Amino acid sequence: MIDLSLLPYALNLAAIYALMAISISMIWSSIGMLNLAHGATFAVSGYAAWNLSIIFKPIILSIFGKTLIAKLLMGFVLISSAMVAGAMFGLIIYLLAFLPIHDKPNYPVRSLIITLAINIATIQILLFMFGARNKGLPKIFGFGKFEIFEIPIRYDQAGTIISTIIILGLMLSWLKFSRMGIEIRAMMQNPEGAAYSGISRRTTAIPVLMITGALAGVSAALLSQTIFVSPTSGSIPLIKGLTIALLGGLGNVPGAMIGAVLIGFLEAIVGSIQQRYVMFSTFIFIIIVLIIRPRGIGGLLDDTRE
Amino acid sequence: MTIQENKKSTFYKVGRRHFEYRIIPKVNNVWNRTRFPFTKRHFLKWRGVYNINGLKRERLLKDKMPLWWLIGLSLVLFVTPNLSPQLIGVSSIFCIYSSINILWTLIVGTAGIFSFATLAVLGVSGYIAAAANVYMDIPWPYMFLIGAFTGFIFGTILAAPSTRLDGLYYALLTIGIAEICRVFVLQLRVLAPQNGSITKVDSFIPDKYFLQPEGMIIGFYASFLLLLFCLLIWRLINSERLGLLLRTAKNSREDEAFAEAIGIDFRRARLWVFIISSSALGFVGAFYAMYFKSISPTIFSIDQLMILFAMMVIGGIGRAEGAVVGAAIVTFIDKGLIELGPIRIIIIAIIMLVVTIFAREGITGARKQFRIFRLRKSGERRALRTEKNGEVMPEEATEIFDKQEIYYRRFNKRLRDNLKKIITPELIEEHKKNPTGNHSDSLARVLNFFRRADTADKYALKKIKKTNSKNVYQVIAFSGIKTHPPRIVDDKEYSELSEALHAVFILRVNDLLES
Structure with a gap:
């Protein structure tokens, strides 16, 4: 009998992984870049949120005291600062890894290498500036837990799950209905056709990288409710996001979501038995899936398109 | 006067001939090239050529x-x-890393399999060889054999899914395998007291010299020999039959289909390259364990892999010289400038970034890229200062074997320039009045030029019989290709022959002025 209290934990993990995996998947399918600097975006926005929270915490406390408004305001400051920092970092990635080489030979491999270099350099620069010590962000959702159907749920878990659902819903509907979202989806489905209908890859890449950077910022702010901010805090979410994006089939948003939920549950279950085997079991699971379905869970679509 | 003119004009060096160094042999010298013993191969790729100017x-x-x-x-x-x-x-570590990189280049470049399991193969073979030495007391020379054999087995297992999975998915799988190896080694109970590492491995460096200057020198010579060994493997695989087969199927899906069509089993060749390089990596793994007299789980870590990847990227993926140059740069920064602390990783990352943004194929590919760039720039500059108009440019002239062609095109260009000057409204008026006979001198010249042209440039008249027994003429153009019929130029119909002849003349004049 599986302990039902694992459920919120698994969903919490799945929410964060889904945020990362969907961004990576989106970048890959729209502009053909495997963004390995996503972990760096994660860490940078975590640090930005931490810095701003230090500046704003005394101000908010002195004006509003310990009221609900202060808490909401604090949460707003945290998430928005992380989002803005993530978007700005996305712009840096655009300027370094996309703009100079997007029409040059061997672009996919070269952009992968550049984003990898950005990731390494950023982690080291953060280490250099802030040191290796973990920083704790203020808790937006507060401490404590409540019960639904006799399943205990911590406030931060519930907050993360709900805000992820809201943000993903907002983003997916933006992708579905806004003009720019339609352009991005056109590029994801058929880059050549999009180019023929006058959609510029160069200008569409800016919102893609900024939005995905902002998503990484959100996931940094949310995950930092559970763990700490540190220079290398982005690498585990990056690897997880990457593996889940691949597991779901690169460029496939529903596949990435299914993958995130599967891996979240797997990790929650394995983690409750023995924390050490989490990575191990994840990779074994992914290897099995890849051997059965060489293009990931949602990869069938790619085959038929070709 | 002529001397002054010569001083004013600038001469540009054209062609690529002056970049090539040539040896002029003595006339009656019989030319012998030494060969590798027991093969037909020469040491250097000398070619006897004749200079086109003077046939020297x-x-x-x-x-x-x-x-x-x-x-x-x-x-x-x-x-x-x-x-x-x-x-x-530092130099010895450079030799070891270059060896690993050369073998990795064989997998990534020659076989085209994006595998990140290099260090996993190396580590597993190193661990097994070291364990055989420490726990089973097998003397160190046999460690090489054990390592190579482990590499062979592990490589065979890893190679199996490589043909089934796409590039990125296989890369992920191999990264996963490296992680699995790390966790597996860390949780081994036997190794738990040493944090997962095996120490006190016996080696070719005697114990009393280890970490002493003498031991360092022995270690260096051994790793240099290892580098030579890996270069030999590179040469035997990449430049011989397997490499030749794989080069057919290297660049794209179409190439693969082509290779398959002409009967090359490139998948099998890829597997062979992978397995051979893995065995060699196993050999290097045993060497690695012996050189450091220990082996630890950090060999499976992603950071270590990234350092190796940075070497390949900086040098240029897919070339042996790239692997070595990249290893030299990164090892020097990473191990030689150790007092800089964490900044050196930032420096490596920035070098990686700059090289990748500006160079298509790493530092070793920069020369070729620069040559292409220079050729393009010189072409652009030449286009700015000259007007081509059908004439052969000096740069092209070196490529054309039949020099007569060059002079003919130059003559033709000048002729056309002169004819363009004498075409005036009066001339056209004269032709309109009298298309067939008694032309003035300038009109006769123009018409003569028209008559000499190639068939493809000419027009003709087509006579069409109408029902009221009156002839009309249409202008048609020849295709110039056998069996391809002429095409109708426009739908105008001329009732008089002289009108039609003049229409053809106007068309030709237009063509001439536009050329």
Whole structure:
């Protein structure tokens, strides 16, 4: 009998992984870049949120005291600062890894290498500036837990799950209905056709990288409710996001979501038995899936398109 | 007057001939090339050629890479023993990393399999060889055999899914395998007291010399031999039959289909390259364990892999010289400038970034890229200062074997320039009045030029019989290709022959003025 209290934990993990995996998947399918600097975006926005929270915490406390408004305001400051920092970092990635080489030979491999270099350099620069010590962000959702159907749920878990659902819903509907979202989806489905209908890859890449950077910022702010901010805090979410994006089939948003939920549950279950085997079991699971379905869970679509 | 004119005009060096160094052999010298013993291969790629101007005999070295290898390797070999012990250590590590990189290049470049399991193969073989030595008391020379055999087995297992999975998915799988190896080694109960590492491995460096200057020197010579061994494997695989087969199927899906169509089993060739390189990696793994006299789980870590990847990227993926140059740069920064602390990783990352943004194929590909760039720029500059108009440019002239062609095109261009000057409204009026006979001198010249043209440039008249027995004419153009019928130029119909002739004349004049 599986302990039902694992459920919120698994969903919490799945929410964060889904945020990362969907961004990576989106970048890959729209502009053909495997963004390995996503972990760096994660860490940078975590640090930005931490810095701003230090500046704003005394101000908010002195004006509003310990009221609900202060808490909401604090949460707003945290998430928005992380989002803005993530978007700005996305712009840096655009300027370094996309703009100079997007029409040059061997672009996919070269952009992968550049984003990898950005990731390494950023982690080291953060280490250099802030040191290796973990920083704790203020808790937006507060401490404590409540019960639904006799399943205990911590406030931060519930907050993360709900805000992820809201943000993903907002983003997916933006992708579905806004003009720019339609352009991005056109590029994801058929880059050549999009180019023929006058959609510029160069200008569409800016919102893609900024939005995905902002998503990484959100996931940094949310995950930092559970763990700490540190220079290398982005690498585990990056690897997880990457593996889940691949597991779901690169460029496939529903596949990435299914993958995130599967891996979240797997990790929650394995983690409750023995924390050490989490990575191990994840990779074994992914290897099995890849051997059965060489293009990931949602990869069938790619085959038929070709 | 003529001398002054010569001083004013600038001469540009054209063609690529003046970049090539040529040896002019003595006339009656019989030319012998030494060969590798027991093979038909020569040491250097000398070619006997004839200079087109004057047909002098010349000797040309087609491939200068072996000379660069000789200079570079002998520099490493002769400079290193005179350095400080710390730098000798750096040099040995450079040799080991270059060897690993060359074998990895074989997998990534020659076989085209994006595998990140290099260090996993190396580590597993190193661990098994070291364990055989420490726990089963097998003497160290056998460790090489054990390592190579483990590499062979592990490589065979890893190679199986490589044909089934796409590039990125296989890369992920191999990264996963490296992680699995790390966790597996860390949780082994036997190794738990040493944090997962095996220490006190017996080796070719005697225990009393280990970490002493003498031991460093022995270690350096051994790793240099290892580098030579890996270069030999590179040469035997990449430049011989397997490499030749794989080069057919290298670049794209279409190439793969082509290779399959002409009967090359490229998948099998890829697997063979992967397995051979993995066995060699196993050999290097045993060497690695012996050189450091220990092996630890950090060999499976992603950071270590990234350092190796940075080497390949900086040097240029897919070339042996790239693997070695990249290893030299990164090892020097990472191990030689150790007092800089964490900044050196930032420096490596920035070098990686700059190289990748500006160079298509790493530092070793920069020369070729620069040549292409220079050719393009010189072409652009030439286009700015000259007007071509059908004439052969000096740069093209070196490529055209039939020199008569060059002079004909130059003559033709000048002729056209002159004719353009004498075409006036009066001339056209004169032709309109009297298309067939008694032309003035200038009109006769123009018409003569028209008559000499190729068929493809000419027009003709087509006579069409109408029902009221009145002839009309239409202008048609010849295709110039056999069996291809002429096409109708426009739908105008001329009732008089002279009108039609003049229409053809106007068309030709238009063509001439536009040329």
